[in-house]
Amino acid sequence: MSFVLVQVIVGGLLLGAVYALFSSGLTLVWGMMNIVNFAHGDFVMLGMYVAYVVYTLMGGGPILGAPLATLVLATVGVVVYFALIRDIMKGPMLAQILGTFGLALLLRYSVFWWFGANFLSMPPNIVGGTYAFLGLRIEASRLLAGVVALLVTLGLHLLLTRTSLGSKMLAVAEDQTAAQLMGIRPDTMQAIAWAIAAGATGLAGALIANFFYIVPTVGETLGIVAFVTVSLGGFGSVPGALVAGLLIGVIESLSGYLIGAVYKDIVVYVLFLSFLWFRPQGLMGKM
Amino acid sequence: MTLKHVTGLLCAAALSLVLAAGARAEDKVVKIGVIMPMSGGTASIGAHAKAAIEVAMDIINTAHPELGALPLAKNAGLAGLGGAKIEAVFADNQGNPATGQNQALRLITEDKVAAVFGAYQSGITLTSSAIAEKYGIPYLNSESVAANLTERGFKWFFRTTPIATDFAKAYVDFLADLKAQGAKTDSVALVHDNTEYGTSVANTIAMAFKEKGQTIAADVAYPVNATDVQGQVLQLKDKKPDVVIMISYTSDAILFAKTMQSLDYKPAVLLADDAGYSDPSFIKAVGKISQGVFNRSSWAVGPSGSPSAIIADMYKKKSGEEMDDTVGRQMQGFFVLADAIDRAGSTDPAKIQAALKATDLKPEQLMMGYKGVKFDDKGQNTLASGLIIQLQDGENYVAVWPKASAEKPPVLPYKGW
Numbered sequence: 082m083s084f085v086l087v088q089v090i091v092g093g094l095l096l097g098a099v100y101a102l103f104s105s106g107l108t109l110v111w112g113m114m115n116i117v118n119f120a121h122g123d124f125v126m127l128g129m130y131v132a133y134v135v136y137t138l139m140g141g142g143p144i145l146g147a148p149l150a151t152l153v154l155a156t157v158g159v160v161v162y163f164a165l166i167r168d169i170m171k172g173p174m175l176a177q178i179l180g181t182f183g184l185a186l187l188l189r190y191s192v193f194w195w196f197g198a199n200f201l202s203m204p205p206n207i208v209g210g211t212y213a214f215l216g217l218r219i220e221a222s223r224l225l226a227g228v229v230a231l232l233v234t235l236g237l238h239l240l241l242t243r244t245s246l247g248s249k250m251l252a253v254a255e256d257q258t259a260a261q262l263m264g265i266r267p268d269t270m271q272a273i274a275w276a277i278a279a280g281a282t283g284l285a286g287a288l289i290a291n292f293f294y295i296v297p298t299v300g301e302t303l304g305i306v307a308f309v310t311v312s313l314g315g316f317g318s319v320p321g322a323l324v325a326g327l328l329i330g331v332i333e334s335l336s337g338y339l340i341g342a343v344y345k346d347i348v349v350y351v352l353f354l355s356f357l358w359f360r361p362q363g364l365m366g367k368m
Numbered sequence: 369m370t371l372k373h374v375t376g377l378l379c380a381a382a383l384s385l386v387l388a389a390g391a392r393a394e395d396k397v398v399k400i401g402v403i404m405p406m407s408g409g410t411a412s413i414g415a416h417a418k419a420a421i422e423v424a425m426d427i428i429n430t431a432h433p434e435l436g437a438l439p440l441a442k443n444a445g446l447a448g449l450g451g452a453k454i455e456a457v458f459a460d461n462q463g464n465p466a467t468g469q470n471q472a473l474r475l476i477t478e479d480k481v482a483a484v485f486g487a488y489q490s491g492i493t494l495t496s497s498a499i500a501e502k503y504g505i506p507y508l509n510s511e512s513v514a515a516n517l518t519e520r521g522f523k524w525f526f527r528t529t530p531i532a533t534d535f536a537k538a539y540v541d542f543l544a545d546l547k548a549q550g551a552k553t554d555s556v557a558l559v560h561d562n563t564e565y566g567t568s569v570a571n572t573i574a575m576a577f578k579e580k581g582q583t584i585a586a587d588v589a590y591p592v593n594a595t596d597v598q599g600q601v602l603q604l605k606d607k608k609p610d611v612v613i614m615i616s617y618t619s620d621a622i623l624f625a626k627t628m629q630s631l632d633y634k635p636a637v638l639l640a641d642d643a644g645y646s647d648p649s650f651i652k653a654v655g656k657i658s659q660g661v662f663n664r665s666s667w668a669v670g671p672s673g674s675p676s677a678i679i680a681d682m683y684k685k686k687s688g689e690e691m692d693d694t695v696g697r698q699m700q701g702f703f704v705l706a707d708a709i710d711r712a713g714s715t716d717p718a719k720i721q722a723a724l725k726a727t728d729l730k731p732e733q734l735m736m737g738y739k740g741v742k743f744d745d746k747g748q749n750t751l752a753s754g755l756i757i758q759l760q761d762g763e764n765y766v767a768v769w770p771k772a773s774a775e776k777p778p779v780l781p782y783k784g785w
Contacts, residue, residue, distance in 0.1 A: 085602050085605070085606055088602060089598070089599060092596075092598040092602075093598075096595075096596050096598070190407075197415060198407075198411035198414065198415045199412045199415075199648075199649035200412060200618055200619065200622055200649040200652075200653050201649070202652075202653030202654060205626065205629060205656070205785065211629075211632070213632070218630065218632055220630040223630075292630070293626075294619060294622040294623060294626075294653060296409070296411075296412070296619065297411070298409055298411065301408075301593075302593050302619075303595065306595060333595075333596065333599075334596070334598060334599050335599075337590075337598075337600065338598075338599035338602055338603060341588075341589060342588070342589065342590035342591060342594065342599055342600050343562050343589045343591055345591075345599070346591060
């Protein structure tokens with residue numbers, strides 16, 4: 082029994098790390114320019130498809146797929162910023178919501194049209210199978226995703242707090258006009274933020290693809306988790322997303338195992354809402 | 369004019385072309401509304417269903433003498449309506465019961481369809497058929513198995529597929545046979561999602577086992593389109609049932625297969641209730657780590673040159689997929705509906721309803737392995753039946769039970785990967 086419980090918690094932590102990984106892009110974009118990207122889940126989906134295409138065309142695993150997905154999605158991020166976000170940022174909130182929502186549907190149905198509606202899957206052992214020790218079983222692909230999640234979150238946090246690029250980005254987020262007077266170009270900074278956010282999301286997708294199914298609508302399933310993670314962690318806070326992701330992962334696993342999976346979402350969302358009641362800015366968000 | 373305006377105009381032009389093409393009047397056409405999940409989590413099912421219906425329409429609307437006794441195959445169009453062609457009007461239910469209901473309303477009131485066909489998910493068949501009932505339009509369902517669908521006292525609802533109660537009995541008998549051969553099948557666990565399909569089928573199966581004095585060792589429910597099922601697999605690992613019965617759509621079926629492998633969990637017998645496990649994309653994605661899973665089916669391809677083999681070929685050409693049980697039942701249902709319209713000799717709903725009630729098709733007139741098609745007062749096909757198949761090599765299902773129709777004996781225990 083206790084072994085199983087440990088397995089449940091370890092599984093939850095690994096799951097949570099992945100939640101954190103694909104939520105960090107969403108929180109970054111919000112922190113930088115107050116935009117909620119409803120296409121976020123579909124960015125994850127695109128990352129998964131890039132990894133899949135890399136695998137089918139070149140037979141490459143995540144060593145090739147993950148960097149390529151990061152690169153492709155970073156490019157997509159920049160394109161989306163200049164083609165869509167830069168304009169709708171000036172519009173009302175509703176335009177931003179509908180703009181990114183439309184983008185989500187565009188991406189989803191383009192993939193539908195190109196790849197069809199069939200479920201795809203990477204070969205089971207593309208990342209070294211499963212490690213077993215002391216009765217615990219840890220899938221290598223999940224472990225890889227979890228470790229990368231921790232590194233990326235740490236990297237993003239250091240980038241924002243310790244580098245001059247990060248300071249410039251935060252300056253733009255704080256006050257665009259003032260930043261401009263200091264010789265910082267808001268456009269460039271925001272485009273970079275989109276590249277980083279979308280790139281991290283693509284990376285997440287490529288890593289999740291190793292243990293999840295791939296289908297054009299997968300963004301719907303994963304997108305909601307990202308929004309909950311980000312609101313619990315605090316909009317705009319990268320470390321917040323990490324802590325929140327881990328929390329949600331463990332709560333989901335524990336309640337799924339102990340009370341039953343049908344009720345696990347109730348547990349998660351009751352805790353989530355009651356937490357927001359006391360701390361509306363989230364775990365680590367600013368008011 | 370800026371680029372945006374140009375794009376807008378181009379879009380409008382393209383849209384009007386599409387609309388004009390759709391609205392072009394065809395004389396002597398019988399429209400049938402087809403509600404399927406064309407988007408959402410089960411969109412792969414909808415895409416396959418569309419291809420299957422298109423093949424069925426080809427068989428009905430053009431001459432196919434090679435298909436022998438199959439009604440409507442010999443000549444082009446519906447002879448009873450002066451050679452009228454069948455035209456399917458496809459509507460997307462988005463995997464959502466409310467959307468399915470709206471689509472039924474639109475098909476009936478705006479497209480003026482003669483009959484409605486659909487809607488895959490039991491929960492959506494439930495809502496959309498209520499609209500057809502209200503408007504007095506025949507509704508044929510070919511693949512939803514929730515038992516209660518034909519327990520509502522509906523007059524316009526007809527169902528060709530075998531249903532949960534039939535399969536529940538088959539599962540009980542099949543497991544009893546395995547036990548007689550020395551397998552342990554005493555404790556049974558049910559794993560199902562929280563949709564109409566998952567909960568009602570799980571209930572029906574539990575009832576069937578209770579009638580035989582067997583209790584269900586574990587009932588593991590999970591929310592549909594789950595992001596993670598480790599907890600559920602660990603629950604099973606804890607309880608160690610001999611038999612696990614899976615009632616899941618494709619997305620969750622794939623996730624369960626992957627999670628069972630990663631947590632190294634294999635029950636002695638893994639038995640799936642169709643749905644996701646019959647989706648060809650399930651087999652392509654995780655067939656190799658689900659070797660030995662049992663499933664139910666009414667489809668067998670038959671010897672080459674037989675009508676079912678010819679149809680399977682046509683379907684493969686159209687969709688690029690192997691024919692499976694779900695699309696087979698859908699095509700069969702569509703044929704039954706078209707046959708009724710043909711015999712009614714009219715698109716008058718009451719006449720089609722009367723013709724459906726008078727349906728009496730023999731096994732040789734069918735492409736599926738039913739014992740025939742004949743509806744009872746509730747609209748349920750009383751001659752529907754099926755068999756148990758097994759994914760022995762991880763690539764193709766073979767019939768293993770009952771013995772009379774078995775191609776190979778069942779292989780135990782569940783091999784997995």
